[in-house]
Amino acid sequence: MQSGGQQVGKASIQFKEGPRIIGAASVVGQKEGEGPLGSFFDVIEPDPMLGCDNWEEAESALQKEAADLAIEHSGIVRNQIRYLFAGDLLGQLIATSFGTVDLEIPLFGLYGACSTMGEALCLGAMAVDAGYADYVMSMASSHFASAEKQFRFPLEYGNQRPLSTTWTVTGCGSFVLGKKGGNVRVAGITPGKIVDMGLKDSMNMGACMAPAASDTICRHLEDFGRRPEEYDKIITGDLGEVGHTILVDFMKSNGYDINSLHMDCGMEIFDNESQDTHSGGSGCGCSAVVLAGYILPKLQSGEWKRVLFVPTGALLSSTSYNEGQSVPGIAHGVVLEHC
Amino acid sequence: MQSGGQQVGKASIQFKEGPRIIGAASVVGQKEGEGPLGSFFDVIEPDPMLGCDNWEEAESALQKEAADLAIEHSGIVRNQIRYLFAGDLLGQLIATSFGTVDLEIPLFGLYGACSTMGEALCLGAMAVDAGYADYVMSMASSHFASAEKQFRFPLEYGNQRPLSTTWTVTGCGSFVLGKKGGNVRVAGITPGKIVDMGLKDSMNMGACMAPAASDTICRHLEDFGRRPEEYDKIITGDLGEVGHTILVDFMKSNGYDINSLHMDCGMEIFDNESQDTHSGGSGCGCSAVVLAGYILPKLQSGEWKRVLFVPTGALLSSTSYNEGQSVPGIAHGVVLEHC
Numbered sequence: 001m002q003s004g005g006q007q008v009g010k011a012s013i014q015f016k017e018g019p020r021i022i023g024a025a026s027v028v029g030q031k032e033g034e035g036p037l038g039s040f041f042d043v044i045e046p047d048p049m050l051g052c053d054n055w056e057e058a059e060s061a062l063q064k065e066a067a068d069l070a071i072e073h074s075g076i077v078r079n080q081i082r083y084l085f086a087g088d089l090l091g092q093l094i095a096t097s098f099g100t101v102d103l104e105i106p107l108f109g110l111y112g113a114c115s116t117m118g119e120a121l122c123l124g125a126m127a128v129d130a131g132y133a134d135y136v137m138s139m140a141s142s143h144f145a146s147a148e149k150q151f152r153f154p155l156e157y158g159n160q161r162p163l164s165t166t167w168t169v170t171g172c173g174s175f176v177l178g179k180k181g182g183n184v185r186v187a188g189i190t191p192g193k194i195v196d197m198g199l200k201d202s203m204n205m206g207a208c209m210a211p212a213a214s215d216t217i218c219r220h221l222e223d224f225g226r227r228p229e230e231y232d233k234i235i236t237g238d239l240g241e242v243g244h245t246i247l248v249d250f251m252k253s254n255g256y257d258i259n260s261l262h263m264d265c266g267m268e269i270f271d272n273e274s275q276d277t278h279s280g281g282s283g284c285g286c287s288a289v290v291l292a293g294y295i296l297p298k299l300q301s302g303e304w305k306r307v308l309f310v311p312t313g314a315l316l317s318s319t320s321y322n323e324g325q326s327v328p329g330i331a332h333g334v335v336l337e338h339c
Numbered sequence: 340m341q342s343g344g345q346q347v348g349k350a351s352i353q354f355k356e357g358p359r360i361i362g363a364a365s366v367v368g369q370k371e372g373e374g375p376l377g378s379f380f381d382v383i384e385p386d387p388m389l390g391c392d393n394w395e396e397a398e399s400a401l402q403k404e405a406a407d408l409a410i411e412h413s414g415i416v417r418n419q420i421r422y423l424f425a426g427d428l429l430g431q432l433i434a435t436s437f438g439t440v441d442l443e444i445p446l447f448g449l450y451g452a453c454s455t456m457g458e459a460l461c462l463g464a465m466a467v468d469a470g471y472a473d474y475v476m477s478m479a480s481s482h483f484a485s486a487e488k489q490f491r492f493p494l495e496y497g498n499q500r501p502l503s504t505t506w507t508v509t510g511c512g513s514f515v516l517g518k519k520g521g522n523v524r525v526a527g528i529t530p531g532k533i534v535d536m537g538l539k540d541s542m543n544m545g546a547c548m549a550p551a552a553s554d555t556i557c558r559h560l561e562d563f564g565r566r567p568e569e570y571d572k573i574i575t576g577d578l579g580e581v582g583h584t585i586l587v588d589f590m591k592s593n594g595y596d597i598n599s600l601h602m603d604c605g606m607e608i609f610d611n612e613s614q615d616t617h618s619g620g621s622g623c624g625c626s627a628v629v630l631a632g633y634i635l636p637k638l639q640s641g642e643w644k645r646v647l648f649v650p651t652g653a654l655l656s657s658t659s660y661n662e663g664q665s666v667p668g669i670a671h672g673v674v675l676e677h678c
Contacts, residue, residue: 005471011421011445013471054662082350083530091430091489092656093450094664097533101667106350106530108458109450109669111432119447123462130469132344132352150430150658191422191445194436317431319489323393325433328440330448 005129009223011190018185018337019128022135022178023074026292027066029144029170032281035270040293041171042069048145048170056094059143062172062285063088063099067139070174070292074135074181081105081176082133085120088141089113089168089284090150091317095141099172105137113313114209114238115192116140116284117173117291118332121309124177125186125334134179141172142283151202151318164204166240166266166282167275173288184299187306188335190220194315196328202314202321206243206266206279209312212329213239214250216310220333221256228258232304235295236331237287237311238266240279265290265311287311299338309334344468348562350529357524357676358467361474361517362413365631366405368483368509371620374609379632380510381408387484387509395433398482401511401624402427402438406478409513409631413474413520420444420515421472424459427480428452428507428623429489430656434480438511444476452652453548453577454531455479455623456512456630457671460648463516464525464673473518480511481622490541490657503543505579505605505621506614512627523638526645527674529559533654535667541653541660545582545605545618548651551668552578553589555649559672560595567597571643574634575670576626576650577605579618604629604650626650638677648673 004016026041033044043065050061063086071078084103087110088095100107112119120138127133145155147168153159177186195212202208213236221228228234228251239247244264251258265287266280291309298304312331321327343355365380372383382404389400402425410417423442426449427434439446451458459477466472484494486507492498516525534551541547552575560567567573567590578586583603590597604626605619630648637643651670660666 005469007421007471007473056658056662057664082346087450089431090656091658092428092452092654094654094656094659097654097667098659098664101533101535104532106532107669108462108530111426111448111450113431123447126466126469126471130344130465130471132346132465132469134346191447193443193445194440196440315431315433315436317429317433319395319430320433320437323395325396325437328436330446 011219012188012223014188015129015186018187019125019177020180020182021175021184022181023070023176024292024296025066025069025073025174026289027062027172028289032169032171032269035275037269037294041289055143055146055149059095059141059146060099063095063141066172066174067103070176074176076135081135081137083127083136085110085124086139087111087116089147112330113315114282114284115311115313115330115332117288118311118334121334122189122191122332125189128177128179136177139174140284140288142168142285144168144170147283161278162203163278164242166205166238166279167270167277168283169269169281169286171285171289173292183339184296185337185339186334187337190216190223190333192216192331194328194330196326198326200326202316202327204242205314206240207246208314208327209329210239210243210246211250213247213310213312213331216331216333218254228256228261231261231306231308233263233307234258234261235263235307235309238282239264239312240266242279299336302338306337309336350558351527351562353527354468354525357526358464358516359519359521360514360523361520362409362515363631363635364405364408364412364513365628366401366511367628371508371510371608374614376608376633380628394482394485394488398434398480398485399438402434402480405511405513406442409515413515415474420474420476422466422475424449424463425478426450426455428486451669452654453621453623454650454652454669454671456627457650457673460673461528461530461671467516467518475516478513479623479627481507481624483507483509486622500617501542502617503581505544505577505618506609506616507622508608508620508625510624510628512631522678523635524676524678525673526676529555529562529672531555531670533667533669535665537665539665541655541666543581544653545579546585547653547666548668549578549582549585550589552586552649552651552670555670555672557593567595567600570600570645570647572602572646573597573600574602574646574648577621578603578651579605581618638675641677645676648675
């Protein structure tokens with residue numbers, strides 16, 4: 001079986017034909033629906049519990065809904081999907097385990113914090129490109145309330161949040177990848193390394209993740225021998241206002257000016273003025289739904305020809321934080337092209 | 340670039356040449372060192388803290404040590420390893436994040452509960468076989484004390500444990516896979532589906548995981564058109580005594596007699612009589628270190644020609660358990676052959 005993909009540079013893969021994104025879906029919560037991108041999402045769920053008994057089950061319900069809709073949009077049937085690459089932010093990935101059990105598709109459970117959508121697309125594209133699967137699904141979710149409970153404070157406590165914090169997106173983005181179909185392809189990937197600058201402020205995750213984003217973007221440009229201008233956009237996941245500034249500075253010190261090319265999903269999804277979301281949106285659902293709802297259609301229409309999608313993750317847990325550990329970052333790069 | 344792998348059956352992949360395991364290492368704790376397999380492990384760490392300040396950092400130290408040793412055994416240098424596929428049991432994979440940061444290798448973080456070693460070998464083998472990497476590392480760890488803290492009770496509480504419980508292995512197994520070298524190959528894989536029989540007893544994980552093991556083994560045999568007798572051993576991860584009985588019964592009801600072929604890493608690693616470990620060992624470190632220390636040498640010597648390695652995972656968190664959710668299982672199958 002012919003694999004079109006080949007190693008490029010130190011750590012990237014360039015696909016020859018490139019697996020296509022043949023179906024996608026975005027399901028979000030009320031607040032995301034009221035944000036600047038609200039009209040682009042497939043489904044806005046007005047009930048944050050989605051009719052479930054707790055936040056974790058609600059997040060699982062987001063996954064079920066997004067998966068079913070992505071399959072519907074792709075025009076194939078569920079059992080044609082050979083493998084599922086999925087994850088979420090919760091300990092032991094319980095949103096994914098209970099959200100995907102009914103799909104009955106062999107699962108590779110992934111954890112890359114908020115970079116998980118990038119990780120899932122990398123591995124899904126590798127599987128399809130190599131001929132290991134005709135169709136795969138890549139998916140990631142987050143839920144504001146399950147994440148607050150997992151990482152921060154009980155919602156009932158009503159704590160104040162520093163301006164550097166981000167607001168976890170309630171949402172799930174799901175993608176069906178196949179050898180043929182559609183007009184957007186995964187043209188290459190640059191998987192991310194963990195980058196630990198020793199920062200310890202979990203309320204400023206943008207600063208913790210920006211060095212990892214810079215590392216991945218620089219390595220990507222070197223591996224592919226490209227300049228930033230060869231992309232219509234370089235799109236990070238959830239750096240927010242604070243992380244954006246740091247990323248642009250880091251890139252500048254590496255000889256790249258990406259200020260006008262940089263877009264951050266977390267900065268697009270909410271309007272801080274009216275929605276009080278501080279530095280922006282975050283969570284693996286953030287980049288996932290912005291990709292499905294906003295970025296992908298621009299690639300499909302040809303308005304954008306090529307983007308570098310770089311979801312960013314902050315690798316911490318409440319345990320590591322309480323034990324005084326730093327907050328390392330990771331970012332996975334995915335080249336998406338109109339074709 | 341030529342990929343030798345191809346889809347077989349509904350959900351499996353058969354590799355043509357098959358990525359080779361060119362280096363492996365096992366690092367375990369004192370109790371594992373005192374068990375029946377003690378003499379087979381590379382390193383026995385007498386200090387459960389490994390000189391660190393807490394259990395989580397100790398588990399990270401296990402990963403560092405196992406990774407360095409596997410690289411040494413493989414005869415290559417660290418920066419030849421293109422991708423790392425690794426995971427552990429802790430929320431947000433903190434043992435892996437802090438254990439692998441110094442390797443500076445692009446990381447795919449994985450969570451499959453105690454099946455993670457299988458998941459990491461599947462994805463690592465796929466990457467090498469497709470030509471995406473010349474060398475990758477697959478690794479998984481667990482630590483008795485970090486796992487008790489995460490899933491059960493504080494150690495200081497000294498709770499009594501039902502006889503169906505397993506004892507989480509303190510250990511890390513690490514493997515370097517490459518296109519050539521060594522005489523053991525990954526000949527095929529059957530990734531696992533989540534199987535939820537509605538069981539809710541987190542103190543009886545063997546029973547929760549056995550149906551998933553049975554599902555994967557049956558699908559594997561169907562996909563490859565084989566009988567159990569074509570394997571020298573069918574080796575599950577950590578079903579323990581209770582899960583072993585259930586698996587053998589389930590397989591029998593599917594027309595397969597695997598009683599004499601079945602081996603369970605969790606049943607091998609401890610001696611319940613003298614070590615009071617009840618149903619057996621568990622944790623993703625369990626199957627990882629038994630593979631590295633005990634199974635792999637038997638394949639290298641040719642005593643075993645072909646085994647099916649099926650690490651088993653119980654997909655729960657303390658949150659899902661406390662919210663009354665069931666404990667679904669998952670198991671990933673990996674065919675290992677002497678060549």
